[in-house]
Amino acid sequence: MMKKGCPYGTHRVISPKGVLPQPADVIDNTMELYDNEVLIDVKTLNIDSASFTEIEKRAGGDIEEIKNIMKGIVEKAGKHKNPWTGSGGMLIGTVKEVGPAYQGDLKAGDKIATLVSLSLTPLVIQEIHDVRPDIDQVDITGQAILFQSGIYAKLPDDMPEGLALSALDVAGAPAQTAKLVKPGDTVVIIGGGGKSGLLCLYEAKKRAGVTGKVICVGGSPKSTERARKLDLADEYFAFDATDAVGLYNRIMELTGGQLADIVINCVNIENTEMASILACKDGGTVYFFSMATSFTKAALGAEGVGKDVNMIVGNGYTKGHAEITLQVLRECEPLRRLFAEMYA
Numbered sequence: 001m002m003k004k005g006c007p008y009g010t011h012r013v014i015s016p017k018g019v020l021p022q023p024a025d026v027i028d029n030t031m032e033l034y035d036n037e038v039l040i041d042v043k044t045l046n047i048d049s050a051s052f053t054e055i056e057k058r059a060g061g062d063i064e065e066i067k068n069i070m071k072g073i074v075e076k077a078g079k080h081k082n083p084w085t086g087s088g089g090m091l092i093g094t095v096k097e098v099g100p101a102y103q104g105d106l107k108a109g110d111k112i113a114t115l116v117s118l119s120l121t122p123l124v125i126q127e128i129h130d131v132r133p134d135i136d137q138v139d140i141t142g143q144a145i146l147f148q149s150g151i152y153a154k155l156p157d158d159m160p161e162g163l164a165l166s167a168l169d170v171a172g173a174p175a176q177t178a179k180l181v182k183p184g185d186t187v188v189i190i191g192g193g194g195k196s197g198l199l200c201l202y203e204a205k206k207r208a209g210v211t212g213k214v215i216c217v218g219g220s221p222k223s224t225e226r227a228r229k230l231d232l233a234d235e236y237f238a239f240d241a242t243d244a245v246g247l248y249n250r251i252m253e254l255t256g257g258q259l260a261d262i263v264i265n266c267v268n269i270e271n272t273e274m275a276s277i278l279a280c281k282d283g284g285t286v287y288f289f290s291m292a293t294s295f296t297k298a299a300l301g302a303e304g305v306g307k308d309v310n311m312i313v314g315n316g317y318t319k320g321h322a323e324i325t326l327q328v329l330r331e332c333e334p335l336r337r338l339f340a341e342m343y344a
Contacts, residue, residue, distance in 0.1 A: 002099060005034030009147035012122055014078070021079070021147070022120035029078035029122040031143045035101035038146040040093040044162070045118065045138045046169040047089040049194070049268040050291040051082040052136040058084075067128045070138065074125050081119035087291040088118030089136070091144060092155065092165050102148060111161070113168045114144070115151040115322060135166065135343045153322040159329065163336075166343030167325050170196035172314065173266060173289040174203045174328055175321035180262050180285055180312075181207035186255055188279050190241050191266035192216030192233065193223025195343070196289055200264050201232035202328050202335060215254055217241065219267060230334050241267055244274035251279040265290050265314075273298040280309045289314035 005011045011034060013019060014026040021027050033039055047055070047070075059065035074080050080088050095110040106112070114121065122145040130139040146152060155164050173196040181187055187204040191197045193216065204214045216233040218224025224238040235254050239247055251259060259281035265272060265288045273293060276286045286309050288298065298311055329336040 002033060002035040004101070005036045005099070005148070007036065007148040009120065009149070012078075012145070020120070022081075022117065025077065027078040027122055029074070029124055029145075031124060031145070033097060033099050033145075035099045036103070036148040037099045038095060038102060038106055038150075039097040040091070040112070040114070040144045040146060041096045042091050042093040042123070042140055042142040042144050044092050044165060045080065045089055045140060046091065046165050047080070047118070047136045047138065048087045048169070048291055049136055051085045051087045051089060052133070053268050054082060054084050056133055061133070063131050063133075066131050066133070070128065071125055074123055079119060079121055079123050085291055086119065088121070090114050090116070090118060090165075090169050091121070092161055093144065096143070106152070111155040112152045113155060113165055114146055115153055115168065115171065115317065116146070117316065121145065121150075137162070137165070137343075151317060156326055159326075159336075160340070162343055163329070163340050164326065166195060166339055167199065167329055168322055170199065170289075171321040171325040172316035172318060173264070174199035175318045175324040176287055176289070176312070176315070177203040177264060178207060178324055179318060180287060181212070183207070183209040184211040185261040186213045186215070186258065187262045187264065188215045188217060188251060188260040189233070189264045189266060190217045190272060190276060190279075191219055191268070191290070193218035193220070193227045194266055194268070197266040198227060198230065198232065198335060198338070199325060199328050200266060201227060202332050203324075204262075204264070205232055213255070215251065215260070217247065226338070230332075230338065232335070241272040241275045242269070244278050247275040248278035260284060262287070265293065268292055270294070271297070274301045274305070277302045277307050277309060277311075278305065280307070282308045285310040285312060287312045287314065
């Protein structure tokens with residue numbers, strides 16, 4: 001008889017006791033189902049950008065060492081929670097078994113993308129077949145557990161799995177953009193040439209409308225030009241977002257001293273909090289989607305420069321985020337083609 005499981009997966013926590021699976025140091029990754037869990041045969045892991053960048057740096061770019069680091073993380077923690085960034089990623093796979101007490105519409109054979117972080121997902125990696133550093137994806141043989149509370153998306157029939165996975169991995173960003181941006185807003189997207197940034201640019205332009213203004217700040221000339229070719233913004237420039245005052249001056253110029261109503265940070269490097277805060281007008285909103293963000297630096301930094309801005313932590317989930325993000329790819333054929341070339 002199967003053991004009863006907590007909807008939030010606390011029955012899997014080994015240490016420290018009393019916490020949820022995400023902040024836990026070690027969780028139980030035995031693939032024996034509790035009554036309300038779903039067992040998944042995993043095909044691909046999409047490691048979040050900040051996490052993969054950190055692992056790749058520690059491995060010196062060596063593919064075999066990347067594999068060793070990833071396997072070591074999972075063997076130690078029972079999940080892929082990067083010990084240096086605290087973040088994970090997501091996966092795609094096929095449902096193998098569904099516990100009898102699980103409440104949902106999943107059944108064996110369904111192809112799904114989990115929309116909860118690998119940093120809380122019980123995972124076993126038997127073998128790593130392929131590492132694709134340019135898109136942060138890793139093909140494996142392995143298994144994972146989805147808790148009752150775990151959100152997911154069934155993979156759509158109208159696009160390749162890799163394409164859907166690449167977009168769903170950052171689904172929270174464009175969906176939050178859709179919620180935050182109003183007609184007439186001035187929006188600055190830092191990291192606008194990257195995967196999440198491009199999706200956010202599209203949503204921002206769509207929601208701000210003809211009376212709004214969308215400014216793309218790329219991390220490099222190459223990524224900035226990529227966004228420009230797609231015609232997703234009104235202004236484009238490449239800039240080092242760790243130079244807070246320099247970026248502030250550029251945004252002041254482009255907005256006639258008004259600054260931005262909304263700033264969305266999609267970068268995967270540290271120390272970009274203050275550039276985001278300074279680019280935002282008092283009473284505006286800064287959305288930190290990046291997992292490289294430091295809450296301490298953002299909170300104390302805003303206080304230190306006397307900025308009264310609303311700051312939102314990049315919750316990767318908002319209602320309808322999977323549908324909104326996949327719809328962006330359906331609506332914007334040039335963006336879909338680019339994602340297909342880069343990620344599918």
